């Protein structure tokens with residue numbers, strides 16, 4: 359499945375501010391949340407609608423609505439939480455699962471330290487959230503874990519992706535659609551995305 363890249367002037371504008379090393383924690387968080395809303399808007403284009411009848415102040419009206427319960431959002435801790443902040447503004451009843459992973463700085467392999475999903479996770483479509491797709495290790499470990507729990511439909515939403523990370527997900531999980539705001543040039547020798555925005559977790563939480 360070919361990755362979906364949000365080509366839009368608004369995204370280019372917001373990413374320019376996000377990447378700037380002088381952008382502080384508050385603004386950084388807000389921007390990741392805003393971009394997450396735009397990614398979610400794109401990722402839910404195929405959302406199932408259910409027929410319903412409502413009454414406007416003037417008459418009955420046959421319309422359609424989404425069942426927010428059909429979905430679960432799974433941020434990869436820590437940085438993925440900043441995307442949830444945006445998404446719950448447009449899907450306030452979203453069910454949220456959490457997976458905690460950190461990259462071993464030497465091997466770059468993901469290490470799991472937390473996993474808690476909403477009930478009936480296997481019946482829901484799951485949108486995995488992480489601002490950064492670098493080597494692809496964290497994304498693949500998350501998707502593996504969700505599939506082990508029986509989840510059938512998974513989408514992966516990120517702010518910045520590396521070409522190698524995209525290829526690795528597509529090879530390991532060809533059924534998973536990737537949505538990204540931008541595909542950057544490459545990774546450096548420490549597995550950081552170039553030009554990138556640095557360490558997303560540290561910038562969101564001000565830890566460095």
Ligand code: PRP
Nearest residue numbers: 435436437460461492493494495496559
């Ligand atoms: C970052 C980022 C991703 C991961 C991407 O998390 O938020 O989860 O790295 O890298 P990968 O594609 O090579 O796996 P990090 O491990 O720094 O943890 P943090 O969010 O807690 O800072």
Ligand code: URA
Nearest residue numbers: 492550551556557558
């Ligand atoms: N994780 C980050 O936060 N940033 C990168 O550039 C790569 C992985």
